[in-house]
Amino acid sequence: AQRVTQPEKLLSVFKGAPVELKCNYSYSGSPELFWYVQYSRQRLQLLLRHISRESIKGFTADLNKGETSFHLKKPFAQEEDSAMYYCALEDGATNKLIFGTGTLLAVQP
Amino acid sequence: EPEVTQTPSHQVTQMGQEVILRCVPISNHLYFYWYRQILGQKVEFLVSFYNNEISEKSEIFDDQFSVERPDGSNFTLKIRSTKLEDSAMYFCASSEGLAFSTDTQYFGPGTRLTVL
Numbered sequence: 001a002q003r004v005t006q007p008e009k010l011l012s013v014f015k016g017a018p019v020e021l022k023c024n025y026s027y028s029g030s031p032e033l034f035w036y037v038q039y040s041r042q043r044l045q046l047l048l049r050h051i052s053r054e055s056i057k058g059f060t061a062d063l064n065k066g067e068t069s070f071h072l073k074k075p076f077a078q079e080e081d082s083a084m085y086y087c088a089l090e091d092g093a094t095n096k097l098i099f100g101t102g103t104l105l106a107v108q109p
Numbered sequence: 110e111p112e113v114t115q116t117p118s119h120q121v122t123q124m125g126q127e128v129i130l131r132c133v134p135i136s137n138h139l140y141f142y143w144y145r146q147i148l149g150q151k152v153e154f155l156v157s158f159y160n161n162e163i164s165e166k167s168e169i170f171d172d173q174f175s176v177e178r179p180d181g182s183n184f185t186l187k188i189r190s191t192k193l194e195d196s197a198m199y200f201c202a203s204s205e206g207l208a209f210s211t212d213t214q215y216f217g218p219g220t221r222l223t224v225l
Contacts, residue, residue, distance in 0.1 A: 043216050094164070095142075095165070096165055097144070097152075098154070
């Protein structure tokens with residue numbers, strides 16, 4: 001079954017601390033994975049996707065097929081990073097996105 | 110930068126009434142989607158639409174739901190005879206429909222539907 005798991009509902013860190021938002025997936029094929037972010041009262045927006053191998057706003061995510069993970073990392077959290085983060089998997093046959101339940105990142109001053 | 114827009118931002122309706130949620134996708138995009146998020150739950154795929162027809166739908170998308178592209182810009186989701194459990198945030202998304210590449214879906218701000 002296709003599934004995305006984000007085990008943490010809430011992650012609270014202090015400004016300047018490293019951040020790792022966990023994402024595991026289940027997919028029978030070559031996955032296309034994304035991180036979307038939703039800041040307070042704003043729309044879901046793409047943060048990064050694994051195929052582009054970019055670093056956006058200091059965030060990176062590496063696809064680990066052995067561990068079926070796509071964890072989101074940032075070495076030094078900023079207060080403006082506080083938001084809801086969703087990991088998503090694209091079903092290659094249908095283009096639909098399968099979302100995890102999301103992790104709320106709270107960066108304390 | 111072009112964005113997906115949705116109206117209304119909040120819709121309150123009585124159980125059993127019909128509602129139409131409207132979306133204007135990004136103008137050169139070819140794929141359109143509806144997702145919903147019940148409070149406290151994950152974002153769930155409802156339906157995708159391409160070339161004026163449904164290309165994929167989830168098991169949630171039963172006969173109560175329908176989608177339409179009535180003109181060159183709007184994309185609508187109609188819910189007939191709403192139920193209490195239809196209360197959710199409904200997101201529209203669109204994508205370019207690129208071939209041989211991973212397409213990015215761009216989301217609208219959502220319509221919060223409250224069924225009383």
